[in-house]
Amino acid sequence: MDTARSSLHYQVEKWLRPEPSDCVRVARFGHMADGTRYVQIAATRINGHRELYFFRHDDGDWCVFPQRSRQPSMSAYRLTQAC
Template identity: 45%
Template sequence: MNVGGMSLRMLVEKWFAPTSTAPARLVRFGRMTSDQRRYVCVESARPDGTLLIFFFRHDDGTWRVFPPAARCATMGT
């Protein structure tokens, strides 16, 4: 589900503008140890150096370049 946001593919295209000579590639993925939310790391070689960006999955299904806010413990009855 991706409500009101961009898919991971769209974000990679936006930030990297991959081409056949400068492709973007997934170099790492997993879950953050603190709350098990997903992340991916994408890189691309550029003439001026390597571009490396982490993308984080948020609770609403969107991917963003900043991590989601930490979940706080709650108490219920």
């Protein structure tokens, strides 16, 4: 895992591309019902305002989409044992 590319700072730079004169701040943070951590980043610049949510995945990466929820699964080995 490339920790530099999975950091929140890197993702904010990648998606919002702030200029030195922009005001970038954490607008909100917390946990969703399933325990997933999120951070809302707000960027204000001369030509407008943008906000993005970033979600922390189980592997430590920050992404702009939430992690897929875990669903029950059964391996082929367990299927053969059930018969």
